Amino acid sequence: MMRSEQQYIDLFTAHHEALSAHSVPAMNALREQAFEDFCRMGFPTQKVERYKYTDVAEAFAPDYGVNVRGLAFPVNPYQAFRCDVPNLSTSLYFVVNDRFYDDETVKRPSLPEGVIIDSLSRVARERPQLVEPYYGRLARSSKDAINALNTMLAQDGLFIYVPRNLAVPRPIQVVNILRADVPLMANRRTLVVLEEGAQLQLLICDHAMDDHAFLTTQVVETFVGENAHLECYELEETHSQNHRFSNTYVDLSACSTATLGSITLGCGLTRNRTDVTLSGENGEARLIGAVIADGEQHADNNTLIDHRAPNCQSTELYKYVLDGSAVGAFAGRVLVREGAQKTTSQETNANLCATRTARMYTQPMLEIYADDVKCSHGSTVGQLNDAALFYMRQRGVPEDEARLLLKFAFVGEVIDSIHLPALRDRLHYLVEKRFRGELGRCAGCGDNMKCGGERQQ
Amino acid sequence: MLEIHDLHAGINGKEILKGIDLVVKEGEVHALMGHNGAGKSTLSNVIVGHPAYEVTQGSITWNGKDLLALKPEERAHEGIFLSFQQPVEIPGVSMVNFMRAALNAKRKYHGLEPLPAADFLKLMREKRKIVELDNKLANRSVNEGFSGGERKRNEIFQMAMLEPTLSILDETDSGLDVDALRVVAEGFNKLRTPQTSAIVITHYQRLLDYIRPDVVHVLIDGRIVKTAGPELAAEIEQRGFDWLKPEAGEDKTDHI
Ligand SMILES: Nc1ncnc2c1ncn2[C@@H]1O[C@H](COP(=O)(O)OP(=O)(O)OP(=O)(O)O)[C@@H](O)[C@H]1O
Ligand SMILES: [Mg+2]
Numbered sequence: 001m002m003r004s005e006q007q008y009i010d011l012f013t014a015h016h017e018a019l020s021a022h023s024v025p026a027m028n029a030l031r032e033q034a035f036e037d038f039c040r041m042g043f044p045t046q047k048v049e050r051y052k053y054t055d056v057a058e059a060f061a062p063d064y065g066v067n068v069r070g071l072a073f074p075v076n077p078y079q080a081f082r083c084d085v086p087n088l089s090t091s092l093y094f095v096v097n098d099r100f101y102d103d104e105t106v107k108r109p110s111l112p113e114g115v116i117i118d119s120l121s122r123v124a125r126e127r128p129q130l131v132e133p134y135y136g137r138l139a140r141s142s143k144d145a146i147n148a149l150n151t152m153l154a155q156d157g158l159f160i161y162v163p164r165n166l167a168v169p170r171p172i173q174v175v176n177i178l179r180a181d182v183p184l185m186a187n188r189r190t191l192v193v194l195e196e197g198a199q200l201q202l203l204i205c206d207h208a209m210d211d212h213a214f215l216t217t218q219v220v221e222t223f224v225g226e227n228a229h230l231e232c233y234e235l236e237e238t239h240s241q242n243h244r245f246s247n248t249y250v251d252l253s254a255c256s257t258a259t260l261g262s263i264t265l266g267c268g269l270t271r272n273r274t275d276v277t278l279s280g281e282n283g284e285a286r287l288i289g290a291v292i293a294d295g296e297q298h299a300d301n302n303t304l305i306d307h308r309a310p311n312c313q314s315t316e317l318y319k320y321v322l323d324g325s326a327v328g329a330f331a332g333r334v335l336v337r338e339g340a341q342k343t344t345s346q347e348t349n350a351n352l353c354a355t356r357t358a359r360m361y362t363q364p365m366l367e368i369y370a371d372d373v374k375c376s377h378g379s380t381v382g383q384l385n386d387a388a389l390f391y392m393r394q395r396g397v398p399e400d401e402a403r404l405l406l407k408f409a410f411v412g413e414v415i416d417s418i419h420l421p422a423l424r425d426r427l428h429y430l431v432e433k434r435f436r437g438e439l440g441r442c443a444g445c446g447d448n449m450k451c452g453g454e455r456q457q
Numbered sequence: 458m459l460e461i462h463d464l465h466a467g468i469n470g471k472e473i474l475k476g477i478d479l480v481v482k483e484g485e486v487h488a489l490m491g492h493n494g495a496g497k498s499t500l501s502n503v504i505v506g507h508p509a510y511e512v513t514q515g516s517i518t519w520n521g522k523d524l525l526a527l528k529p530e531e532r533a534h535e536g537i538f539l540s541f542q543q544p545v546e547i548p549g550v551s552m553v554n555f556m557r558a559a560l561n562a563k564r565k566y567h568g569l570e571p572l573p574a575a576d577f578l579k580l581m582r583e584k585r586k587i588v589e590l591d592n593k594l595a596n597r598s599v600n601e602g603f604s605g606g607e608r609k610r611n612e613i614f615q616m617a618m619l620e621p622t623l624s625i626l627d628e629t630d631s632g633l634d635v636d637a638l639r640v641v642a643e644g645f646n647k648l649r650t651p652q653t654s655a656i657v658i659t660h661y662q663r664l665l666d667y668i669r670p671d672v673v674h675v676l677i678d679g680r681i682v683k684t685a686g687p688e689l690a691a692e693i694e695q696r697g698f699d700w701l702k703p704e705a706g707e708d709k710t711d712h713i
Contacts, residue, residue, distance in 0.1 A: 387545045391599075394505050394541075395559040395615060396533035396566075405558060409549025409598075 004057040005042045009035075012152055015068040022070035023155035026124035026131045027189075034141035034151035041145050053329030053361050054271045054300045056145070059243045064185035064215045070155055073097060073179050075209065076105075090173035090203060093117055097178060097186040098216075099156045109170075114163040117172060120189055121156040130161060134191055138221045138249035138275075146245045146273070150187050150217040157189030160200070162228075167199035171420060174204045178242065183213040190220040194228040196253075201231045203423060208238040218246040226253040226280060231419055233261035235427075237439070240295060242268040247275075254280025254309070261418060262289040262301065263427065265434050269298040276305045278312040278340075287316040289330075290414040292434050294323035294358075303332040305347075307340040310370075316347040319414050321407050321435075322358035333365040334377065340370045347377035352410050354384060354403070404435045458482050459504075459623055459654070464515035466503045472513070473499045475679035481623070484651045488665055488690055489658045491676035492698050497658045498542050500676070501625045505539045506532050519623070533559075534566035538621030540612035542628045542658075546600035552611075555599050556581065556618050563619065584617040588644040605632035613641050617648055624655045630664040642667030662694040675701050 012019070012035050020028045043060060044051040067073075073096050091109035094101040100119035102108070116123060116130070124131040141148035162168055178186060194200055208214055224230050236244065244267065250258055264270055276285045291299040305314045320328040330349045351360045364377040384406050392402035411431055418424045433439045464477040473496045481487050489497055503510050504517060506529035517524040519535060527535065547555070560580075561571040572580070585595055588610050600608050609629050616624055626645070630638055645668060649655075657668055665673075665687065673689040674681050675698065683689065683701050693701075 385545070385547075388547045388550075390507060390529065391541065391545050391547065392550075392555065392559070393529040394533055394539055395555070395619065396530050396563045397555070397558045398530050398562055399528070401558055401562065405550050405554065406547070409547070412549050 003042070004061040005038070007063060008060070008149060008152075009039060011066060011068075015066075018068045019153065019155060022068070024121045024124040026128050026135055027121065027154065030136045030141065030151050034148045037141040038145060038148035038152055041148065043145050050273065050302050050331070052331065052363075053302075053327075054269070054298070056245070056271075059245070059269055060215065062183065062213065062215070064183045064213070065180070066153065066185045066187075067097065070099065072099075072103070074103075075101070075177060075179050090171045091117070093158070093172065093174045095158055095174060095176045095188060097180070097184065098154065098188040100158055101177075112166055112168065114166060115168055116159060116161040118159050119156055120159040120191055123159040123161075130193070131159065131191065134193055134221060134223055136221075138223075138251055138277075139219045139247055144247060144273075146217050146247050147219055150189060150219040150247075153187040153217075154189040154219070155187075157191070160190075160192045160202070162194045162198035162200050164195040164225075165197035168201070171201040171203055171423075174202070176204065176206045178206075178208040178210070178214045178216065178238065180210055180212050180214070183215075185215040186217075188216060188218040190218070192220070192222040192230070192232075194222075194224050194230055194256075196225040196227055198225060198228045200229075201420060202233070203420070204232070204234045206234070206236040206238055206244070208242050211239070211241060213241040213243070214238070215243045216245065218244070220246070220248040222248070222250040222258075224250065224252045224256040224258050226255055228253070228256045230257070231259040231261075233263065233418065233420070233423060235263045235265065236270060237266045237430075238268065239266060240268045240297065242270075244268075244270045244272075246271070247273045250274070250276045250285070252276065252278050252280065252283040252285060252312075255282045256280070257284040257286070259286040259288070259419065261287075263414075264289075264291040264293065264299050265430060266439065267293065267297055267299055271300045272302065274301070274303045276303070276314070277308060278306065278314065279308050281309045281311045283309065283312045285312075285314040287314070287318075288414050288417050289318035290411050290431075291318075291320040291322075291328055292411065292431065293320070293326035293328060296325055298327045300329040301331075302329075305332075305334045305345065307334070307336040307343045307345065310339065310341045310343070312340065312343055314343075314345045316349075317414060317417065318349045319411055320349075320351040320360060321354065321411055322351065322360055323354045325355075325357040325359075327359045327361075329361040330379070331361075331363040331365070332377075333367065334375065336366075336368040336370050336373050336375065338369040341372045343370060343373040343375065345373070345375040345377075349379040350410070351379070351381045352384065352407065353381060354407065404432075407435050408432055458520060460516075460518045461504075462516045464500075464503070464512065464517065466499065466510050466512045466515075468499070468510050473679055474503065476515070477676075477679075477681060479674065479681065481654050481656060483654055485671045486649075486655045486657060486668060488670035488673040488687075489656055489676055490660065490673065490690065490693055490698075495676045496679045497676055498627055501539050501542075501627045501656070501658065504532075504625060505529055505537060530562065531566070533619070533621075534563045536622035538616050538619055538624045540609070540616060540624065540626045540629045542631075544600050544608040544612055546598070546603065548598050548601050550599050552595050552597060552599055553578075553581065556615065559615075560618060580618065584614060587617045587647055588613045589640050590614045606634060606637050609633050610637060610641055613644055617644065620648070622653050624653065625658070626655065627658045628660070629657075630659055630661060638663065639667065662690050665690050677702055
């Protein structure tokens with residue numbers, strides 16, 4: 001039997017030069033090592049603790065095209081523009097497949113002096129000193145096969161930089177668009193650097209414009225400097241043919257805060273790994289997540305919050321609503337290292353299985369090596385409350401509607417904890433549509449409209 | 458008009474109602490009394506279609522329609538309302554959204570357009586006044602963190618919103634303090650019309666001093682053993698139920 005790894009090894013061996021030729025030295029510098037790491041490790045089996053709930057090798061087994069020569073995929077960004085969250089008045093950017101998209105049709109929002117939002121490879125070429133100290137530092141290719149594969153194959157992506165003491169006034173919205181005429185593998189890379197005292201609100205929306213099968217690896221490395229504040233929300237609205245492997249690494253310096261939100265409204269197979277390191281005192285990490293899945297969808301969130309410094313706080317709230325034969329997994333490990341005294345940490349995972357065929361795996365883990373800490377964790381898996389359901393029906397609310405209200409209320413707790421009011425309102429709307437089954441592949445684009453339908457060729 | 462004929466019903470194979478006959482005509486208020494576990498709440502739940510209860514024999518019609526063939530929500534749309542003995546809390550579902558969904562579903566059932574938002578909020582305000590329900594409660598999630606008495610008041614508020622033609626009050630008086638009982642009972646009376654009828658379940662005369670029943674029934678062990686005028690309630694208050702129990706020997710096995 002052919003190993004799933006082989007085609008990626010062959011691909012790299014055959015196209016190594018083209019991959020490098022269409023990228024930049026800062027990214028090429030890690031390519032060989034990543035390849036060696038990948039060959040050594042291969043894909044993790046489900047015996048590996050952090051990959052217990054997702055069969056990686058199976059997802060990577062099909063043959064996808066990889067755009068090694070960096071060919072441009074024309075899209076109509078104004079089409080994608082409708083994916084905007086209205087009233088949020090964001091500064092909008094696009095990443096198509098795995099490349100920062102800025103042909104002449106795209107307007108460049110104006111940004112405060114010194115803020116950079118641009119193609120990762122362009123910045124790495126023009127100002128390597130901004131990229132080299134960070135690239136690959138958190139997402140080690142030696143530690144994770146997805147990191148290795150992404151580092152081997154990524155050629156571009158997104159770079160965000162906010163200089164010292166500067167608060168970006170408007171939220172930044174990045175629309176990731178998957179667009180292809182054949183099954184495609186995209187390897188996306190993102191680097192976010194907030195210098196000391198910087199502030200940023202970031203919304204990342206994942207869309208698939210075509211019905212083709214997509215396989216994406218995504219690696220996001222985020223550095224939050226001292227006293228800096230980041231809010232980052234990721235919203236996935238793709239389709240059942242999409243396979244997403246996303247690794248997000250966040251490093252929090254002293255007195256900094258980060259809110260990381262992950263909302264999965266539509267997916268095929270989604271696997272999100274989120275590793276947050278509290279490396280300075282008085283840092284605060286807040287993770288929230290919501291998954292709504294049905295059919296054969298599979299959503300696996302795997303988090304690690306690493307308390308390395310004293311006096312830090314972390315909270316985590318993930319909620320899943322599973323219908324049909326969907327599979328959900330949540331594994332959240334909180335590690336409080338020796339010396340990380342006065343840590344407070346709270347982790348909650350609550351899940352609703354609306355059918356008998358839906359399956360949820362939940363595994364909160366607390367590992368504490370300090371003695372003066374306040375930590376709690378808990379998880380629940382339940383069904384809809386029958387008594388509440390009947391109460392509502394007695395008042396005349398039809399059964400389907402009553403179910404919907406209960407599911408909506410359940411997820412509402414996560415949505416309500418989002419700080420951006422316009423995003424919160426929009427998500428309430430999208431979540432309700434999702435439960436009503438009225439969400440198209442890309443409902444952010446407008447009612448009952450499929451993005452692909454009006455695509456310009 | 459509600460007509461119950463030879464109703465047998467139970468749960469998990471255990472028979473609780475053992476042949477109920479009851480007719481409630483338009484405009485009438487019937488009081489239903491009986492000791493704990495007699496089957497009063499079971500009867501209420503069967504009338505409104507609780508899926509856990511199984512009807513094994515008999516019939517219920519409502520204005521000539523076979524009620525047992527209707528879903529719970531359809532029974533509600535047909536004008537039947539149950540004020541629950543123990544109203545549940547529904548975290549995350551606001552009273553406003555809940556009432557809007559309930560009211561508009563009923564309107565849709567009767568071929569009416571949804572009520573415009575402004576009219577709906579105005580209606581909420583008006584109906585709140587009838588039972589003096591605090592605005593703070595109306596803005597919370599359904600019954601979430603409500604005290605026992607507040608929940609009961611909230612039941613009658615919802616009754617006011619939905620304007621049922623048959624209301625079943627299952628121990629609505631329990632949990633209400635003296636003043637609240639008066640407010641809620643007076644609110645109930647304001648909602649009465651010659652077309653509405655009610656079944657009032659209670660253990661105490663107190664409520665019936667406000668809501669004057671036309672007929673009083675005593676339910677013992679799944680059967681109505683006595684039906685009389687309002688004076689029966691006063692007599693029960695004095696003497697209890699024992700004198701009403703079926704002749705010794707008749708039903709012994711069922712009592713064990
Ligand atoms: N879900 C259930 N499972 C098992 N037994 C039940 C269930 N519901 C009711 N019963 C039983 O049926 C009988 C009648 O209960 P019901 O609640 O109708 O009494 P009630 O007359 O309303 O009493 P109370 O005055 O205490 O409210 C009781 O013996 C009760 O234990
Ligand atoms: Mg009862």
